[in-house]
Amino acid sequence: xxxxxxxxxxxxxxxxxxxxxxxxxxxxxxxxxxxxxxxxxxxxxxxxxxxxxxxxxxxxxxxxxxxxxxxxxxxxxxxxxxxxxxxxxxxxxxxxxxxxxxxxxxxxxxxx
Amino acid sequence: xxxxxxxxxxxxxxxxxxxxxxxxxxxxxxxxxxxxxxxxxxxxxxxxxxxxxxxxxxxxxxxxxxxxxxxxxxxxxxxxxxxxxxxxxxxxxxxxxxxxxxxxxxxxxxxxxx
Numbered sequence: 001x002x003x004x005x006x007x008x009x010x011x012x013x014x015x016x017x018x019x020x021x022x023x024x025x026x027x028x029x030x031x032x033x034x035x036x037x038x039x040x041x042x043x044x045x046x047x048x049x050x051x052x053x054x055x056x057x058x059x060x061x062x063x064x065x066x067x068x069x070x071x072x073x074x075x076x077x078x079x080x081x082x083x084x085x086x087x088x089x090x091x092x093x094x095x096x097x098x099x100x101x102x103x104x105x106x107x108x109x110x111x112x
Numbered sequence: 113x114x115x116x117x118x119x120x121x122x123x124x125x126x127x128x129x130x131x132x133x134x135x136x137x138x139x140x141x142x143x144x145x146x147x148x149x150x151x152x153x154x155x156x157x158x159x160x161x162x163x164x165x166x167x168x169x170x171x172x173x174x175x176x177x178x179x180x181x182x183x184x185x186x187x188x189x190x191x192x193x194x195x196x197x198x199x200x201x202x203x204x205x206x207x208x209x210x211x212x213x214x215x216x217x218x219x220x221x222x223x224x225x226x
Contacts, residue, residue: 004154008152032213034214043219044155046214049212088155099160099168102147102154103154
């Protein structure tokens with residue numbers, strides 16, 4: 001079982017729609033969860049962090065966490081073509097040095 | 113303030129050669145992590161350093177080594193390069209020693225091994 005699992009996509013949504021990106025993780029003791037956006041040829045950029053069960057909103061982005069189900073999601077409202085990128089789910093583990101493990105990333109395509 | 117800086121931006125090497133990649137963290141950050149990202153995959157953890165000490169190591173061969181200097185900058189060294197070492201090498205900076213702290217990435221070094 002992979003530590004952090006994501007569907008690689010591509011996920012295609014029309015402009016203005018809601019994009020829903022999902023992630024599951026295996027370390028039940030994990031406490032910190034992150035979403036990064038990575039444009040082609042660029043490095044990952046942190047867009048959301050979440051530490052408690054429930055929803056966290058920041059502008060058009062909402063991160064959702066369910067620790068009981070070991071599930072993290074990212075919703076992007078009013079999707080724009082500029083949101084087209086790969087979205088990486090990252091989880092900080094519960095081990096001694098709490099390394100951050102990344103999923104494969106989901107490629108999002110927003111169609112104008 | 114400057115973000116995480118990495119050098120060089122691009123590098124071309126041949127099999128068997130050695131390479132050194134450099135990273136300067138965000139001012140005030142004491143921890144540096146190194147990741148390898150192969151095209152189409154997520155970043156894979158290589159090393160984490162905090163206060164000049166190795167705190168963690170990923171599943172990479174001993175050809176990979178790193179160190180952190182008193183000013184918190186870091187070097188990643190790879191010996192006896194293989195074709196499979198071709199990847200984007202990412203350095204991530206964090207405050208260090210804090211629960212739930214966030215990683216901030218540099219622009220990366222694109223290594224091509226021919």
